[in-house]
Every structure is written in C-alpha cells, then in structure tokens.
Amino acid sequence: MPPSAHGRLLSVNIARVQPNPYKTADVTGIDKRPTSTPVDVRAPGMKDGGAGSGLAGDTIGDRESHGGDDQAVYAYAREDLDRWERELGRSIASGSFGENITTEGVDVNGALIGERWTIGGRVQLEVTSPRVPCSTFRGWMGIPGWLRTFTLAAIPGAYLRVLAPGTVSAGDEIVVSYRPDHQVTVALMFRAFTTEPDLMPSVIAAIELNDEASTKTS
Numbered sequence: 001m002p003p004s005a006h007g008r009l010l011s012v013n014i015a016r017v018q019p020n021p022y023k024t025a026d027v028t029g030i031d032k033r034p035t036s037t038p039v040d041v042r043a044p045g046m047k048d049g050g051a052g053s054g055l056a057g058d059t060i061g062d063r064e065s066h067g068g069d070d071q072a073v074y075a076y077a078r079e080d081l082d083r084w085e086r087e088l089g090r091s092i093a094s095g096s097f098g099e100n101i102t103t104e105g106v107d108v109n110g111a112l113i114g115e116r117w118t119i120g121g122r123v124q125l126e127v128t129s130p131r132v133p134c135s136t137f138r139g140w141m142g143i144p145g146w147l148r149t150f151t152l153a154a155i156p157g158a159y160l161r162v163l164a165p166g167t168v169s170a171g172d173e174i175v176v177s178y179r180p181d182h183q184v185t186v187a188l189m190f191r192a193f194t195t196e197p198d199l200m201p202s203v204i205a206a207i208e209l210n211d212e213a214s215t216k217t218s
Contacts, residue, residue, distance in 0.1 A: 007105025013095030022139030120172035
C-alpha cells in the first residue's frame with residue numbers, strides 16, 4: 001500500500017512510577033503523563049534484562065507480563081478515550097490507560113497486524129498485537145467489572161515494535177507506510193484472544209503471512 005497520512009501524535013506519555021498495590025510487582029508505570037520534550041524511541045530488547053519500555057525515561061513495573069521488543073510501545077487513540085469519557089461519565093486524560101503514545105486521526109484498533117507507522121518521518125513502528133487488560137489496569141481504573149467492560153468493548157489499543165529508532169514529539173505526523181495483505185486487525189485479534197476463540201485460525205494465518213513477508217524483506 002502506498003504511504004498515506006492518517007493523523008498525528010497527540011501526546012507522548014512517560015510513567016510516573018508509584019507502588020503497585022494491585023499486583024506482586026513492586027512498582028507500576030501505568031500512570032503516564034504527557035511530556036512536552038522530545039523522547040527517544042528504541043527497541044528495548046528482551047522482557048527479562050532489557051530496557052522494558054521502548055521509550056527512554058519510561059518504566060515497566062511487571063517485566064514478566066509487559067514490555068520487551070514486541071510490546072515496546074503502547075498506542076491508544078484519543079477518539080477512543082473520548083468514547084470512554086462519554087460511557088463512564090468522567091474525564092480521561094491522555095496517558096491514563098497507560099499508553100505511551102496517544103494518537104489523533106489514526107484508527108488504532110482497525111490497524112492490521114504487521115502494519116507499519118512512520119512518525120515524524122523518522123521513527124518506524126510495526127503493529128504486533130492488542131493490549132490484553134491486567135489486574136493493575138483493573139485496580140488503577142477502580143471501576144467494578146472493568147475488565148469485562150473493557151473486554152466487551154474490544155477497543156484495546158495496540159502494541160508496536162520499533163523497526164527504526166529515533167526521537168518523537170507531540171504533534172509529529174503519523175503516516176501508515178505499509179499495510180499487509182490480510183484483514184486481521186488489532187480488534188479482531190483481541191476478540192480472538194478473549195471472547196471469540198473461533199477467530200484464531202485467521203489470526204494464525206495472518207501471523208504466518210507477516211513472518212513470510214519479514215523474511216523476504218530482511
């Protein structure tokens with residue numbers, strides 16, 4: 001697919017580390033706040049022993065469940081946060097879902113697995129999977145039945161790996177520079193993982209197709 005501008009980076013969000021009363025991990029970085037300064041983005045390495053987050057200065061508390069190369073960056077759309085504001089009847093600031101980048105004008109949950117984004121003409125990211133909610137997210141939100149509510153909505157946001165490192169800033173343009181030849185979106189993969197396991201064969205086929213494409217271009 002030829003490159004096409006889809007939107008912009010509304011905010012880049014960095015963790016304010018705090019104790020984690022919701023999990024065995026000592027600390028959590030789920031409380032992320034927008035920063036006005038440029039942030040370096042790079043592949044963090046393996047979950048165990050790596051940098052954790054793909055954003056310099058960010059923190060991953062539970063390294064067993066989160067972070068690493070395939071979860072280097074978590075993206076959530078401002079449009080979906082606005083939807084949650086209406087549904088929950090409360091203000092939700094960018095970064096409140098623990099996302100590293102809050103986007104505007106990008107269909108994050110409609111992104112295809114293996115889709116590539118170029119941010120600011122420098123950094124290239126590849127969509128890898130949806131976010132699956134955890135007990136820290138449930139405790140952080142403090143809403144009874146939150147995991148079920150979030151799961152049924154099927155707007156989980158996307159994890160991305162870093163293909164080309166660089167620096168990003170709020171306001172950078174996001175260009176969808178590549179879309180693979182399948183129809184498995186972030187939302188569909190999330191439903192396959194959670195409420196609709198019958199969708200797994202199509203997810204597996206898409207992953208295999210991505211692996212073949214990566215082998216040919218490497």
